[in-house]
Amino acid sequence: GVDKKILVIPGDGIGQEVTAWGQKVLETIAVNYKHNFVFEEGIMGHVAIEATGNPLPDETLDKARKSDAILFGAIGHAKYDNDPTLKVRPEQGLLKIRKELGLYANLRPIKLFDELLEASSIKPEILRGADILFFRELTGDVYFGEKKRSEDRNTASDLMIYHRYEVERIARKAYEAARNRRKKLCSVDKANVLESSRLWREVVQEIAKEYPDVETEHMFIDNAAMQLVKDPKRFDVVLTANLFGDILTDEASQIAGSMGMLASASVGDSTGFYEPIHGSAHDIAGKGIANPLASILSAALMLDISFGLKTESLRVIKAVEATLKQGFRTMDIANKHTENHFVMGTDAMGAKVLENLS
Amino acid sequence: GVDKKILVIPGDGIGQEVTAWGQKVLETIAVNYKHNFVFEEGIMGHVAIEATGNPLPDETLDKARKSDAILFGAIGHAKYDNDPTLKVRPEQGLLKIRKELGLYANLRPIKLFDELLEASSIKPEILRGADILFFRELTGDVYFGEKKRSEDRNTASDLMIYHRYEVERIARKAYEAARNRRKKLCSVDKANVLESSRLWREVVQEIAKEYPDVETEHMFIDNAAMQLVKDPKRFDVVLTANLFGDILTDEASQIAGSMGMLASASVGDSTGFYEPIHGSAHDIAGKGIANPLASILSAALMLDISFGLKTESLRVIKAVEATLKQGFRTMDIANKHTENHFVMGTDAMGAKVLENLS
Numbered sequence: 001g002v003d004k005k006i007l008v009i010p011g012d013g014i015g016q017e018v019t020a021w022g023q024k025v026l027e028t029i030a031v032n033y034k035h036n037f038v039f040e041e042g043i044m045g046h047v048a049i050e051a052t053g054n055p056l057p058d059e060t061l062d063k064a065r066k067s068d069a070i071l072f073g074a075i076g077h078a079k080y081d082n083d084p085t086l087k088v089r090p091e092q093g094l095l096k097i098r099k100e101l102g103l104y105a106n107l108r109p110i111k112l113f114d115e116l117l118e119a120s121s122i123k124p125e126i127l128r129g130a131d132i133l134f135f136r137e138l139t140g141d142v143y144f145g146e147k148k149r150s151e152d153r154n155t156a157s158d159l160m161i162y163h164r165y166e167v168e169r170i171a172r173k174a175y176e177a178a179r180n181r182r183k184k185l186c187s188v189d190k191a192n193v194l195e196s197s198r199l200w201r202e203v204v205q206e207i208a209k210e211y212p213d214v215e216t217e218h219m220f221i222d223n224a225a226m227q228l229v230k231d232p233k234r235f236d237v238v239l240t241a242n243l244f245g246d247i248l249t250d251e252a253s254q255i256a257g258s259m260g261m262l263a264s265a266s267v268g269d270s271t272g273f274y275e276p277i278h279g280s281a282h283d284i285a286g287k288g289i290a291n292p293l294a295s296i297l298s299a300a301l302m303l304d305i306s307f308g309l310k311t312e313s314l315r316v317i318k319a320v321e322a323t324l325k326q327g328f329r330t331m332d333i334a335n336k337h338t339e340n341h342f343v344m345g346t347d348a349m350g351a352k353v354l355e356n357l358s
Numbered sequence: 359g360v361d362k363k364i365l366v367i368p369g370d371g372i373g374q375e376v377t378a379w380g381q382k383v384l385e386t387i388a389v390n391y392k393h394n395f396v397f398e399e400g401i402m403g404h405v406a407i408e409a410t411g412n413p414l415p416d417e418t419l420d421k422a423r424k425s426d427a428i429l430f431g432a433i434g435h436a437k438y439d440n441d442p443t444l445k446v447r448p449e450q451g452l453l454k455i456r457k458e459l460g461l462y463a464n465l466r467p468i469k470l471f472d473e474l475l476e477a478s479s480i481k482p483e484i485l486r487g488a489d490i491l492f493f494r495e496l497t498g499d500v501y502f503g504e505k506k507r508s509e510d511r512n513t514a515s516d517l518m519i520y521h522r523y524e525v526e527r528i529a530r531k532a533y534e535a536a537r538n539r540r541k542k543l544c545s546v547d548k549a550n551v552l553e554s555s556r557l558w559r560e561v562v563q564e565i566a567k568e569y570p571d572v573e574t575e576h577m578f579i580d581n582a583a584m585q586l587v588k589d590p591k592r593f594d595v596v597l598t599a600n601l602f603g604d605i606l607t608d609e610a611s612q613i614a615g616s617m618g619m620l621a622s623a624s625v626g627d628s629t630g631f632y633e634p635i636h637g638s639a640h641d642i643a644g645k646g647i648a649n650p651l652a653s654i655l656s657a658a659l660m661l662d663i664s665f666g667l668k669t670e671s672l673r674v675i676k677a678v679e680a681t682l683k684q685g686f687r688t689m690d691i692a693n694k695h696t697e698n699h700f701v702m703g704t705d706a707m708g709a710k711v712l713e714n715l716s
């Protein structure tokens with residue numbers, strides 16, 4: 001067995017409810033496969049602001065640096081959304097940890113479980129067989145460029161900026177992945193309007209030459225947002241910038257039936273960071289109805305990517321699949337038109353996956 | 359009858375093929391309703407670069423200023439998409455005319471013709487009844503902020519910037535429209551990360567107070583991109599910035615069955631500018647298979663918005679509807695599973711609409 005230190009950061013909203021299940025799955029895997037996973041907990045986001053005034057306390061960052069992997073929940077709170085003038089904001093914690101840990105590549109696999117073919121708003125014949133791996137750049141772009149507000153507060157700006165090396169390193173990661181998949185890479189930008197996108201496209205065109213076995217396509221973001229709904233099967237690996245990736249992957253959640261199914265891995269210079277794509281979802285937080293599968297599948301990604309435990313990772317995915325086959329559903333993936341669906345809350349659903357793990 | 363001067367700018371790619379049909383529809387309406395429409399033609403985009411070296415020649419801009427409305431086709435060419443280092447680019451023409459004419463509000467109505475319920479990749483029960491009016495800000499944002507490239511060419515940036523007055527004026531237009539519709543407005547931003555979005559949200563919150571009869575919702579762009587596919591019926595008026603609007607409206611084309619169905623109106627300080635949402639589509643340009651309905655529906659928008667000719671505008675929409683009812687389809691909206699569909703090219707389809715107009 002392996003020895004690993006895992007930091008768990010539930011964060012805000014439904015993060016508090018679902019992350020426990022990602023952790024329980026890791027605990028069960030550790031027992032079943034004789035690994036030694038040691039867990040610590042950290043605070044971040046609104047809960048951290050309430051406790052310390054800081055959305056990412058130094059203590060959490062320290063623990064993160066010392067861990068082998070991080071399981072994160074979600075961040076955000078209605079209070080800040082309703083008051084754009086607040087200076088200290090939960091999201092700053094997430095952005096800072098991404099930057100500090102050098103998590104420049106955010107991998108978001110979009111794959112539909114057969115059992116959920118009917119859960120989506122998109123037609124089953126359009127979805128069947130869709131399998132996309134997004135590489136979203138995570139530490140550059142308008143997210144991290146200089147932000148300004150004029151003294152009279154009437155003008156505000158954010159700098160959308162990219163450096164060559166930032167594009168190079170994520171492009172290489174995406175091409176490596178494409179090589180092990182269907183050998184197609186689609187780079188998404190807005191090079192017909194943006195200078196930062198023109199740099200992006202130039203660099204991707206260069207890196208493409210190192211991977212002649214991979215077919216490269218360049219697509220404008222507006223077209224990509226359309227094609228994703230129209231014909232998701234045309235995509236294999238999608239490589240894109242931070243902002244465009246944020247938008248496209250949320251949209252792509254409909255390809256997987258629900259946002260509640262989507263896990264992500266952020267990797268880069270050191271420790272890997274695993275989180276559901278869904279946010280804190282304040283509208284359903286505290287009700288015990290959130291889907292724990294995205295957190296559980298994030299744990300599966302951790303086993304595979306950070307620990308190289310492919311068998312264990314697959315075991316988790318199979319347990320999720322089995323649970324869905326048995327007809328168990330949280331609200332977000334329930335289909336009113338199907339009989340034999342048992343709609344349940346977060347904890348009941350998580351418990352079913354644990355049963356299927358043993 | 360009314361006297362109007364209309365500038366026609368076919369532009370690039372399929373713009374050359376479809377815009378003729380928008381114009382023919384306007385000519386037929388003029389005859390049928392005894393109006394006097396005088397047409398001029400202008401060049402813009404790749405064709406203008408080829409002819410004059412300038413994507414928007416002064417002559418075209420002059421003609422535009424002197425016209426009562428402009429019917430535009432599309433812009434763009436593969437040559438520039440493949441070479442991001444080219445300095446003079448077709449899109450500069452479109453951006454410049456938007457700025458010079460002060461076309462700050464881009465209206466993009468998304469409504470599905472019943473006949474096309476099956477043409478979309480989205481399930482009919484999700485689409486039925488969807489009816490969205492987008493207000494996309496068109497002369498600000500990262501489109502027009504300063505663009506920079508470092509001397510070593512390794513760093514590139516675009517400034518995402520908004521001024522209070524820019525948000526105010528389009529917000530008011532959107533609220534006025536919401537008042538005459540279902541009284542719901544959703545403002546889309548990324549206020550949890552972007553300072554320009556926080557200004558956007560602050561201003562919309564203020565303007566909202568002037569329209570207490572309209573229900574306001576604020577949504578993050580990533581969530582909006584998801585909701586648009588998941589539940590398009592939840593939206594009435596959507597108000598958003600230039601870049602986000604570009605992305606969301608292309609995505610929304612799937613709600614209307616095809617991009618080939620979507621018209622838009624850009625209005626502001628003076629002359630109105632009418633164009634399909636689809637681009638130059640180099641992959642199908644010159645083949646005579648492009649859908650002329652978006653250009654024809656753009657002409658309908660012109661009749662309504664710039665000339666106040668509501669009866670005539672409705673007449674055009676009815677003719678399009680009748681054509682679809684008769685089973686006539688261009689490739690993009692044909693449904694292979696339906697009998698009694700007659701798939702035809704641009705000119706045959708345009709001719710059918712003209713027949714239905716008489």
Ligand SMILES: CC(C)[C@H](C(=O)O)[C@@H](O)C(=O)O
Binds near residue numbers: 075277279551
């Ligand atoms: C919460 C927010 C800052 C974040 C982002 O925009 O990156 C989230 O939407 C995500 O996709 O991880």
Ligand SMILES: CC(C)[C@H](C(=O)O)[C@@H](O)C(=O)O
Binds near residue numbers: 449604
């Ligand atoms: C061609 C391009 C500059 C343009 C834009 O991005 O505004 C187009 O996509 C549009 O939506 O009108």
